[in-house]
Amino acid sequence: xxxxxxxxxxxxxxxxxxxxxxxxxxxxxxxxxxxxxxxxxxxxxxxxxxxxxxxxxxxxxxxxxxxxxxxxxxxxxxxxxxxxxxxxxxxxxxxxxxxxxxxxxxxxxxxxxxxxxxxxxxxxxxxxxxxxxxxxxxxxxxxxxxxxxxxxxxxxxxxxxxxxxxxxxxxxxxxxxxxxxxxxxxxxxxxxxxxxxxxxxxxxxxxxxxxxxxxxxxxxxxxxxxxxxxxxxxxxxxxxxxxxxxxxxxxxxxxxxxxxxxxxxxxxxxxxxxxxxxxxxxxxxxxxxxxxxxxxxxxxxxxxxxxxxxxxxxxxxxxxxxxxxxxxxxxxxxxxxxxxxxxxxxxxxxxxxxxxxxxxxxxxxxx
Numbered sequence: 598x599x600x601x602x603x604x605x606x607x608x609x610x611x612x613x614x615x616x617x618x619x620x621x622x623x624x625x626x627x628x629x630x631x632x633x634x635x636x637x638x639x640x641x642x643x644x645x646x647x648x649x650x651x652x653x654x655x656x657x658x659x660x661x662x663x664x665x666x667x668x669x670x671x672x673x674x675x676x677x678x679x680x681x682x683x684x685x686x687x688x689x690x691x692x693x694x695x696x697x698x699x700x701x702x703x704x705x706x707x708x709x710x711x712x713x714x715x716x717x718x719x720x721x722x723x724x725x726x727x728x729x730x731x732x733x734x735x736x737x738x739x740x741x742x743x744x745x746x747x748x749x750x751x752x753x754x755x756x757x758x759x760x761x762x763x764x765x766x767x768x769x770x771x772x773x774x775x776x777x778x779x780x781x782x783x784x785x786x787x788x789x790x791x792x793x794x795x796x797x798x799x800x801x802x803x804x805x806x807x808x809x810x811x812x813x814x815x816x817x818x819x820x821x822x823x824x825x826x827x828x829x830x831x832x833x834x835x836x837x838x839x840x841x842x843x844x845x846x847x848x849x850x851x852x853x854x855x856x857x858x859x860x861x862x863x864x865x866x867x868x869x870x871x872x873x874x875x876x877x878x879x880x881x882x883x884x885x886x887x888x889x890x891x892x893x894x895x896x897x898x899x900x901x902x903x904x905x906x907x908x909x910x911x912x913x914x915x916x917x918x919x920x921x922x923x924x925x926x927x928x929x930x931x932x933x934x935x936x937x938x939x940x941x942x943x944x945x946x947x948x949x950x951x952x953x954x955x956x957x958x959x960x961x962x963x964x
Contacts (some may be wrong), residue, residue, distance in 0.1 A: 619700075622693035637694045640701040671952075712818070712859045714838030719753035720818050720859050727753045733815040733862030734786040740931050741786045744816035752837065781867045781886045781898075782905035785929030786815040790907070794824060797919040804918070812936055813863065819937040820860040833960070834939060835860050841943050842960050851943035854954040866898060873897065879923075883908045 619641055626634040665671050712720045712730050721727040727749035732741045790811050796804030807824040814820075820835045832843035838857050844850045866888050873885040876899060883899035890896075897911040907924040914920070939946075954960055 619697060622697065626694060631694070633694065637697050641697050644697075644701045712862075714818075714857055714859055717752065718837045718839070720749075720837060721753070724749050724753040724755040730862070731816055731818070732786045734783055734864050737786060737816075741816045744787070744814070748817050781870050781872075781884070782900060783867045784863045784907060786863055787932050788813055788927065788929045789932065790924055790928070791926040793923045793925065795921045795923075797921075809922075812932055813860070814932050814937065815860070815862055817932075817934060817937060818859040821937055834937065834943075836937050836939070839939075840954065841939050841946060842954060842957060843940065843942065849940065849942040851940065851946040852949050852954060852957065853939075853943060853946040854949045854951055856951065866896060870898075875902070878908050881908050 623634070623638055623641065626637060631637075713722065714720050715722045719727060721730055728745060731745035731749060734741070737745075790813075792809050792811060794807045794809055798804045805826055807826040809822055809824040811820070811822045818837045820833075822833045823830055824833075829846045831845065832841075834841040834843065835856070837859055838855055840854050840856050842852045867886075868888075870886040870888040873887050876883055876885050878899055882902045884902055885897060885899045888896040888898065895913045897913075898907065899909045899911075900906060901908055906927045909924065910922045912920045949957075
C-alpha cells in the first residue's frame with residue numbers, strides 16, 4: 598500500500614494519534630459535565646469494536662491472524678454492537694463530540710451492506726423487518742418476491758398476525774434507483790456463475806488459482822461457493838447467519854460458525870459506485886465501476902458494455918493483497934432451495950469462533 602501511495606492506508610502512528618485525540622475529547626467532556634458524555638462515549642466504544650472486527654476479518658492475512666493467536670496477543674474479538682437509533686439534539690454540541698459522532702456514522706455505513714440475524718436465524722429479527730430488506734434488488738421478479746415471503750414466514754415471527762395487524766405487502770416492492778449517466782446494472786437477486794479466482798498475497802507472491810461455481814440467492818439469504826484447487830474441492834456455505842466450511846478430502850469434514858449477519862444484498866455493490874472508465878477484458882469491452890468501503894477495500898467490478906453481465910471483480914485489501922474473480926459464465930436463474938441445505942456432515946459440525954474459522958486453509962468469507 599505504501600509503495601502504491603494508496604490513500605486508504607492508515608499508519609499506526611496516525612491511528613494512535615486519532616485514539617489519543619478521542620481520549621482527550623472524552624476526558625474534557627467528563628470534566629465539563631457535558632450532558633451527552635455517556636452517549637458520546639458509547640459511540641466511541643462501539644466504533645472501536647466494529648473497526649476491530651472488520652479489520653481482523655478483511656485486512657489481515659491468515660499468517661498474521663495466526664501470529665496474533667499463537668503469540669497470545671488476542672484471545673477473542675469483540676461482538677459487533679447493534680447500531681444505535683437514539684437521536685440527540687445537535688443544539689449546543691461542541692466540536693469534539695461532533696467529530697466522534699461523525700466517525701461513528703462513517704463506520705456504521707460500512708456495516709449497512711449486511712442484514713442482522715437474530716439467534717433463531719431470522720434476518721431483521723422479525724417478519725416485517727425481514728420483508729423490508731428482502732429481496733434487496735430493484736424491481737424484483739415475482740419468483741424472488743415469493744421466495745422472500747417464504748423465507749421470512751419460515752424463520753421469522755409474524756408480529757402483525759399476533760396483534761391483528763396487516764401483513765407487510767412486498768408484491769410491488771422495488772428499490773428506487775437514482776438516475777445517473779451510465780448507471781451500473783445490478784446483478785440479479787438469484788443467480789449462478791462459473792468463475793476463476795486468483796489471489797495475490799501481501800508480499801506479492803501468488804496465492805493460488807481456483808476454479809469455482811457459485812450460487813447466490815438473496816431472497817433465501819444464502820451464498821454457496823464450490824472451489825477446486827489441485828483436484829480438491831472445498832465448499833463455503835453461508836445461509837442466513839451461519840457459515841459452513843466443508844472440506845471434501847480425504848473425508849468430508851464440516852466446520853461451522855455463527856456470523857450473525859447474512860450475505861450481502863447484490864444491490865449494495867452498485868449503490869454509490871463511481872464510474873472509472875472503459876476497459877477491455879479478454880476481448881470483451883467493459884464499463885469499470887469502483888465501490889469503495891469507508892476505510893476499507895476497493896471493489897472494482899467490470900460489466901460488459903453490451904448486456905451488463907459481470908466480467909471481472911477485483912478486490913484490493915489494505916495490506917496490498919488482491920482477490921480477482923473472472924466470471925466465465927453468468928446466469929440469472931431461479932435456484933432450488935436444497936442447494937443451500939448443509940450436507941449431513943454438518944449435522945454435528947464442530948463449532949468454531951470466527952477467528953478459528955478464518956485460520957483454516959481456503960476460508961474466504963465473502964458476504
